Amino acid sequence: MMDEWVRTWTYHDQSPFTVSLVFLVFFIISFIPAIVAFARKHRSRWTISVLNVLLGWTVVGWVVTLVWAFSYPGEKARKEPIPADQGQNHP
Numbered sequence: 001m002m003d004e005w006v007r008t009w010t011y012h013d014q015s016p017f018t019v020s021l022v023f024l025v026f027f028i029i030s031f032i033p034a035i036v037a038f039a040r041k042h043r044s045r046w047t048i049s050v051l052n053v054l055l056g057w058t059v060v061g062w063v064v065t066l067v068w069a070f071s072y073p074g075e076k077a078r079k080e081p082i083p084a085d086q087g088q089n090h091p
Contacts, residue, residue, distance in 0.1 A: 030056050033065035042069055 028035075034052045037045040048065050055061025 030062065033062065033069045036066065037069040040069065044068070 031052060033056065034045070034049040036042075037048040042048060048069050051061065051068075052065045056065060
């Protein structure tokens with residue numbers, strides 16, 4: 001039964017556009033952690049990207065880099081600390 005399925009569906013039956021589109025979708029999905037890290041301006045975005053390239057093909061590596069990319073709020077969302085002398089009433 002499996003041999004019949006393999007014989008009926010091959011890459012030769014698919015258009016090059018369809019095969020390219022499937023590879024493009026998988027490529028984008030695999031680099032979502034790196035994309036998120038750069039979009040959020042994560043302070044470790046380059047490390048996340050390297051780990052995503054090296055370990056992203058494993059499910060565990062992909063999930064770890066994705067969680068890490070979401071772990072930091074980014075530069076725009078980060079609040080600056082209030083200086084110690086600001087906010088106090090000095091005569």
